[in-house]
Amino acid sequence: MIEIYSQEIEQTWFCVAVNNHCIVTSSFAENQQAAIYKVLDKIPFKVPFQIFHEPTIQAKTILAALKDLHNGKTAQADLHLVTSNLTDYTKKVLKATQCIPIGYVTSYGEIAKAAGGGARAVGNIMASNPFAPIVPCHRVVKSDFSLGGYGLGLKFKVELLKKEKQGFSCTKQVNVDGVKLGVFPVEWVLRNLV
DNA sequence: TGCAAACCATAAC
DNA sequence: GTTATGGTTTGCA
Numbered sequence: 001m002i003e004i005y006s007q008e009i010e011q012t013w014f015c016v017a018v019n020n021h022c023i024v025t026s027s028f029a030e031n032q033q034a035a036i037y038k039v040l041d042k043i044p045f046k047v048p049f050q051i052f053h054e055p056t057i058q059a060k061t062i063l064a065a066l067k068d069l070h071n072g073k074t075a076q077a078d079l080h081l082v083t084s085n086l087t088d089y090t091k092k093v094l095k096a097t098q099c100i101p102i103g104y105v106t107s108y109g110e111i112a113k114a115a116g117g118g119a120r121a122v123g124n125i126m127a128s129n130p131f132a133p134i135v136p137c138h139r140v141v142k143s144d145f146s147l148g149g150y151g152l153g154l155k156f157k158v159e160l161l162k163k164e165k166q167g168f169s170c171t172k173q174v175n176v177d178g179v180k181l182g183v184f185p186v187e188w189v190l191r192n193l194v
Numbered sequence: 195t196g197c198a199a200a201c202c203a204t205a206a207c
Numbered sequence: 208g209t210t211a212t213g214g215t216t217t218g219c220a
Contacts, residue, residue, distance in 0.1 A: 088205065108215055118202040119215040125203080127214050142215070149214030157214095 002049035003140045005059035006036055009067040013150065016062050022080040025130040026066060038152070042130045044085055068135045072102060072163035079134055085132075088166065092191050093125045096176045100139045103166030104183035107143040112149060114181040119143075133160065145189050158193065161186050 002024055006015040010171040015035035017024040024062040027038035027162075036051065043049055057061060083091050092115040100106055108119040108126075115122070122154035126137040130154060138160045142148045 059196090087203080111203090112215085116202095118200090120201060120213060121203040121215095123214045124205095124212085124215095137214085140214080143217090147214085151214075152215095 002043055002047055003059075004036065004043075004049055004051045005055040005063065006032055007055050007060065007063045008032065008061065010071075012067070012068070013051060014063045014066045016066065017043050017060065018059065018062070019082060023062065023131065023134070024082045026062075026134060027132050027152070028066065028156075029131075030086060039044075042128075047081045066133060069136070070160065070163075071099060072160070072165075074102065081131055081134065087117070089121075090125050092116065092177075093122055094129070094131070096139060096181060097126070097135050097140060099174050099176045099181060100136055100183055101172075101174065102164050103186055104169050105139045105141050105145075105161070105189055106150065106181060106183045106184050108140055109143050110182050111140060114176045115178050120178065123148070129161060135159075139186070141166075141189050145184070145192055147189065147193075158190075161189060162191050165190065 002017050002019045004017045006013060012028055013032045014028045014037040016026040017039050025039055025042040027035055029035040048078050061077045065077040096111050096115045108122045111122045112119045126140055129135055129137040138150060138157045164186055171184050173180045173182055
């Protein structure tokens with residue numbers, strides 16, 4: 001049985017679907033209905049689910065963690081993600097995306113180099129990212145540092161990136177399964193916005 | 195700049 | 208199987 005919880009925190013609605021204490025999918029939106037809808041859209045077909053109006057203590061912990069991530073902070077709670085229904089390739093791409101540090105961004109092409117496949121394939125996976133904002137797909141932009149797209153609305157993407165601004169000015173490399181992933185200061189993206 | 199062609203995993207037929 | 212579809216990229220005029 002999948003349990004679905006939602007809660008409004010600081011004018012944003014967060015929603016999560018959990019099964020056996022593990023996160024099946026998560027999302028956020030401007031209102032409750034939209035947030036729940038996004039989650040319903042991604043839970044596996046044929047699995048029974050129930051929507052709860054009051055989050056349990058455990059659910060509140062997860063929802064609070066989502067809010068922290070949304071605010072550009074590191075999540076305190078341990079978040080266990082259910083990835084068994086995803087393809088190996090999708091898992092690889094999501095994992096690489098999770099390696100992007102706060103305050104930095106990378107491009108679809110860079111992820112493709114680190115996880116294999118091509119840039120468009122990466123974009124497809126971002127577009128259907130089941131774990132927003134746990135997997136920071138908003139930190140992935142086009143190679144010319146323009147925004148690219150965002151499933152939950154470009155407005156959110158910009159807001160999230162602004163909150164994550166750390167004042168970095170140099171590129172950096174992080175390790176993803178032994179291969180290097182180049183990342184760039186989020187300022188490089190914000191600078192190009194009108 | 196702007197456009198066309200290559201790109202590559204999924205989902206939908 | 209095969210085709211259509213992107214949150215892309217790159218090269219060339």
